[in-house]
Amino acid sequence: MSILSRTPLALPLLAALTLSACDRPTEGTSISINSADGQTLAAVDGKSGEVKLALPGFSGAFKLPKMSLEADNFELNGVHLYPGSTIRNVDVGNGRDKALTMTFDSPADPATVRSWFRDKMGEADFTLTDQGAALVGKTAEEKPFRLELRPEGGDRSTGTITLGG
Known part of the structure; x- marks a missing residue:
């Protein structure tokens, strides 16, 4: 089963987050996307703007401007x-x-x-x-x-x- 079929919201949500991210002087919104077994597949930290991905075959982290x-x-x-x-x-x-x-x-x-x-x-x-x-x-x-x-x-x-x- 592919990651897309298990987490249909994950990739569109991350794409929307990337496009809507903007600098804000206050604390931003944190978002996490989890698999059926409770593992975090993707997360955005509202305090730092850090995005972490833990997908089958790919993992990494990068920063976006904070968003609110x-x-x-x-x-x-x-x-x-x-x-x-x-x-x-x-x-x-x-x-x-x-x-x-x-x-x-x-x-x-x-x-x-x-x-x-x-x-x-x-x-x-x-x-x-x-x-x-x-x-x-x-x-x-x-x-x-x-x-x-x-x-x-x-x-x-x-x-x-x-x-x-």
């Missing part, structure tokens, strides 16, 4: 992140347990961000239920979805979206 992904760079069934949010980390897994996990920072308290997501995702045909501090449900395509938010002081919050698994 924001609310409009993420879309799920037409729903972007809460306005003004920045993406801290994206982990694309190929295993059965997890398809994608993304961590983001928002410029509003958890209750405000949660209410905003509930409204927008309801309009986009998500099925959602409250599960403690989390919103849990399925996308319009019946993919499992989970959103967890926690306070980060003042009017800020950090959220984690898990899609799949």
Whole structure:
């Protein structure tokens, strides 16, 4: 089985990262792409801009300018992140347990961000239920979805979206 068939998102995502990389004075977005057995195939470090590849037949590392992904760079069934949010980390897994996990920072308290997501995702045909501090449900395509938010002081919050698994 070729690496392309096992990790269909890996190469297009790395190509997009290379094209969208730009110097930012603040910490950037980290991204990792994993194989079905949990090994990291490719990773971009948001702090240093270093890209590491560990593919069958090729491994290496190189540096890109740091990049920062924001609310409009993420879309799920037409729903972007809460306005003004920045993406801290994206982990694309190929295993059965997890398809994608993304961590983001928002410029509003958890209750405000949660209410905003509930409204927008309801309009986009998500099925959602409250599960403690989390919103849990399925996308319009019946993919499992989970959103967890926690306070980060003042009017800020950090959220984690898990899609799949």
